[in-house]
Amino acid sequence: MTGTSLFHEQTARQRIAAVVDAGSFVELLPPPERLTSPYLAQLGIPVSFDDGIVIGKAKIGGKKLYIAAQVGQFVGGAVGEIHGAKLTGLFKAAARDRVPCALVIESGGVRLHEGSAGEIAITETMRAIFECRAKKVPTIAVIGSDIGAYGGIGILSTCCDFRVMTEHGRLGISGPIVIEKWMGKKAYDSSNRALVWKTSGGKTKYLLGDADALVHDDAGAVREAIGKLLAKSSPVTLKNAKARQAALAKRLKRFGKTENPDDVWKGMGVRDIAAASLASGPEFVALAKTGRK
C-alpha cells in the first residue's frame, strides 16, 4: 500500500542499516570520536562527525564483511584526508582479516577543499583494494545514487572485483557540466538528463559489462547482490588482463564513433529503446538478455 524507501534517496547510515543483517553493524571511528576535517573548519565550511564516510564491520546472511558508505550530501561525498584514511584503513583491514569489503559509493571524487591530500588518499585506497584482490578477498563497489562515482572515485570503483549498480547510479570520471564546458553545449547538453544517464548511468554500464549487476533501486536488492558476490572474486592475472585488453579494444573499435547512446544500446541487442528506457533495473536486464538471443 505505501511506497517504498528508494536506495538512492537513503542516507549512508540508512543504506548500511538496510543492507546488512539487522543489528550487525559495528561502526569504526564513530561520530563521538569527532574526527572532523581541519581543512573545512579553517575555510568556514560546516564539518561532519564522520567526515562524510561511515565505516564498520557487519554481516550479510551471517557472513562477515567490512562495509563503508559515503555521504553524498556532505561536500558531494568527496574524499578528504580523514575520509580517505578511513577508507584506506578499512580495505587494509579487509585484506589483513581476509574478510570481503563493500563500498557504497556516492562521491564526486577528490575534495577540492583539501587539495592533493584526498587525491593521494584515493590512490592509497586503490593500493589497499589490490592488496585484497591479491588475497582473493572480494571487493565490491555499489553505485546507486545520482551523485554516482566520479573523478578518482569513479576510477577507484573500477579497481574493485565487482560493481553493483542501480539505474540511478552513474559511473564516470568527468561530470556532464565539465564536459559541456569543454566541448560545448552542442556536444553535451548537461541539462539533458536522459542523455546524461544514458551516457554514464547504470543501464549503459551494465550493457557494456562495466557493471556486474543491475538491481532494483532498493536496499534489499542491493543486499542480495552483495550477498551473492561475497564468495566470488575476479583474479588479477595476466590472462584476465589480456582478455580485458581485447574486450576494451573491441568496444572502442565498435562504438568509438557512436554519438547516440541509443545506438550503443541497439548494438548491444536492446530492441525496444523506449521500453528499455522506462524499464526498472531487473526488467532491463531481462530485455537485454532476450535481445541478445
Add this chain to the structure above:
Amino acid sequence: MGTAEIAVRRRNKSERLGRVGRLAQGKFVSSKNVPDLLKRIIEPGDILCLEGDNQKQADFLANQLASLDRKDLHDIHLVMSCITLPAHIQLFKKGMIRQVDFCYAGPQGTAVADLVKAKKFPVGAIHTYNELYARYYIDLTPRVALIAAAKADRKGNLFLAANTEETPAIVEPTAFSDGIVFAQVNEIVDKLPRIDIPADQVDFVVEAPYPMHLQALFTRDPAAITDVQILMAMVALRGIYEKYEVQSLNHGVGFNTAAIELLLPTYGERLGLKGKICKYWMVNPLPTMIPAIESGWIERVFSVGGEVGMERYTAARSDVFSTGRDGSFHSNRAMGQLAGHYAVDMFIGASLQIDVNLPGRKLVVQLVETFQAGRVPTFVEELDAQDPSIKKALHGVAPVMIYGDDVTHIVTEEGIANVGACRSIAERQAAIRAVAGYTPVGLKRKKRETEELRRRGIVQLPEDVGVRPSEATRSLLATQDIKGLVRWSQGLYDPPAQFVDW
C-alpha cells in the same frame, strides 16, 4: 445617440480593416507582414488585449508588437492576465503603454518591480482573473485582441487544443463589440479536429514561425517533495480534508498540494477516506494526480488549462476530464475560475488569489511552511513594501499577513490555526503565532495562550489530529519520481524533457 455611437465603432473597424490592403490575403497574414499590419490596425488610445496567462502566451504577436517604435504605437491601454515575457517589458520600456490592467507578474516580477521604481509602469489595477475577464465585457473591452491558437483551418476557424485557457474569454467580448481579433496559430490545416472559435469571430490569422510559448507550469517532480511537506500534507489531510469531509476542491499548485495528491492512494487509503473526500476537483491536469485517479479516488476534474505531456492521459481518461468530440482535452480558464469560486468546498494552496465576499461557507486554507528557502520567514507582522498590492502580485508565495482576513485556516508543519473561528483580531494573531514555528512572529507566542486555543480546537498540533511526525517520510508517497508517474499512467503520460532522466 446610442445607435450613432455603435455605428462609429463599426465604421472605425472597417476603416482599420481597409487600411490593411494587401498585407493580408483575406484573413491570412504572412508572418513578415505582421509588424506593418499591427501598425495599421492599432490606434493610439486603444484598449489592447494581449493573450497570455501563466501557461499559454501569444508570444509571436507579443514579440512583433515589441519590435515596433513608439511613433507607431503609443498611448496604449494594455489589458492582459500575466506579464510573463521579456517582450511585455519592452512595451513599457519603449513608453508605449499609457495604462495597464493585469493580474500577475510571474517570471517578470523583478523586471516589473524595476519598472515600478522607474515610474514606467502605469498600473490601473491588479485583478483576479475573473475580475479582468468580467471587465472585458463591461468597461475594458479590447479594440484589438492578439490571441494564440493551436491550429486554424482555411476559413479561419480555430482549434485551441488542450490549452483553451482564456481565449474564449478574450474573443467573445472583443468580437461582439466590433473589436479586431488577430490569432497566431502553430499551423494552418485543411481540417480541424474540432472548432473551438468560429471563423466568424476571427479577423486575422498568422501561422507563426515557432510554436506558441507553453509553460509546463504545473508539473511538480515528486523527487523534490520534502519530508516536511509530507508532514504538512498529513496534517492537512486529517485536520481539514477528513474533518470537514471536503468533497470538491480547488487545489493550488505547489509541492505541498502535490504531496497531498500523492498521499491519497497511500495514507488516505489507510485512513479509509477513499470515496469520502476529494471527489471533484477544479484544477489543471496535474501529473501528481495520476496515482489518485488510477486508484479511483477522483470522479471529475475541470481545468482552466492543460499541462504539457498530459494530452494522451487526459484523452484516455475522458470520464474524469472534459474532452471534446475529437477525444482530446478541453479547458476554459474563465469557466474554471468561476467553478473554482462557486462550486467548491475548499481552496487550498500556498499562494491564493482570492475574491473577497465568497458565496456561502467555504474553506480557504493557506498551506505554508514557516520558513521558505534560505530561512526567509513566511510569517511577517506587516508587508514591508510601499505598495502592498504590487508586492503581493510579484511574489510567487505571498508572505502571510497576520492581519489578513480572507483565510479560514492556516496549515504549517507546526499545526493548524482555524483563524476563521477566532473571535477577535488579538485571538487571530495568537492562533497564527501558535503555528508560526520559530519565525520572529512565532517566537512571540505565549504558552498559556496557545494551550487555551488548543483546548478550544482553534489551534491543533499534529498530535491533536492524530499525525505522528516520525511517520512523515517520502516512502509514504504513492511514487517518489516522475518515472513512477509514467508507470502509474500506464505509459500515457509524456513528461517534458527536462523531467526525464531515463
Add this chain to the structure above:
Amino acid sequence: MEKFAKAFPSKPLKNTAGKPWALAGVVGSGNLEVLVERGSRPSDAMECHIETSIPGYKASWLAALADFAHHYPAGGTKVTINDQGAPPVLVTLRLRQAYDHLTKGEK
C-alpha cells in the same frame, strides 16, 4: 559560521541503559546532523552545542531546543549539532529522530 552552546532544563532520561550515542541527519545544504550522547552532567539538563553556517538565528535555535528539552526527558544528554542551514522544523525532527534512536535503539 556561528557557534554557541547552552544547557536547557530537562527531566532526566528515563532509561539509563541502551546505546551510548545516536546520530540523525546529514550535513548538507538545508540539512543538519544531530549527535545525542549519554553521560552528560548534570542529569537534569540537556547540554547543547551548535555550529551553524547561517548566523543570526540564535533566538530561533534556542527556542526550538528549549521546547524540545521541555517536551522530552532529555536530561543528562549532550546534543551536538552541525548545521548547514536547516529550517527549524528539521532541527526538531532530527532531534526527535536521534532521541528515538538513543532511547529505543535502531530505527
Add this chain to the structure above:
Amino acid sequence: MKQPSPRALLGKLFGGSAKGIAVEKSLITGYAQVGGKAVCVIGTCNGTYIGNEAALVLAAHVIDCIERHPRTPIVMLVDSAGQEPNRLDEMLGLASYFGHLLSCLEVARRKGHKLITIATGKAIGGAFICYGMFADRIYALDSASVGLMPIAAMSAVTKIPAAVLQKLSKTMPSLEFGAEPFALLGGVEEVWPSKGDTQARLAKAIAAASADDNRAALGKKRGGRKLALDIRNRVLAESAK
C-alpha cells in the same frame, strides 16, 4: 620554466638507449637501459590529455613487457594535464579503461616488475591517478607541475577566494600546487633537480624500490599530511578488536 622536448627529456633520462622508445601522439612506449640494465618505459608527454585509446596503448605495452621481459622494471613518465572531458569516452567507460591500465600494472607488480614513476611535466588529475600514482615509488622533477590543481582553479571551483586559499596553503601544503608541497604530503618520494644526474638517481631509485606503500608514513614524517597514517592505523587497530 621552459620544458625540454620529449626527445631531449628521454635522452637525459635514458642516454643513447632512448632510441628504443617510441613517441607517438604524445604517448611514450618502449624499452631502454638504466645503469646498464633494461627497463620498460611508458608515459605521456607534451602535457597531453589522455582517454580510452591512450589507456589501451599504455596497457598493451605493460602486457608486452610482462610477457616478453619478465621482471623488467617499468618506468612511468607523467606529463599529462588529465583526462580529456569527452562524452564518447565517458559513455564507453573511461573509468574502466583507466582501471584496466591499473590492473595491468598490478599484474606486473605481482610478477616482480618494479614500478617507478617520474613526474616530468604536468601530473594532474585523473591522468596522474590512472598510472603514475600507482607506482612503488614516485619521483618528480623540480620543474614538474604536480598536484590536484593550482590555487586559482581551486578557487574558481570552490568559490573560496584565492587569497584565502593562498594564505591557508602556508600551513596546509595540501592546498599548494607543485612537486615540493606534494612531497611534503608523501605523495612524492623525492624531488629531483632537472639539471642533476637523473640517470644515476633513477638507477638508485629502481634498486631501492619496494612495493610497500610508504606514502602516509612519509606524509606524517614530513608534516604535510599529519592525520592520514594515524587514522588508518586506528581503523586497523579497532577493527582487530
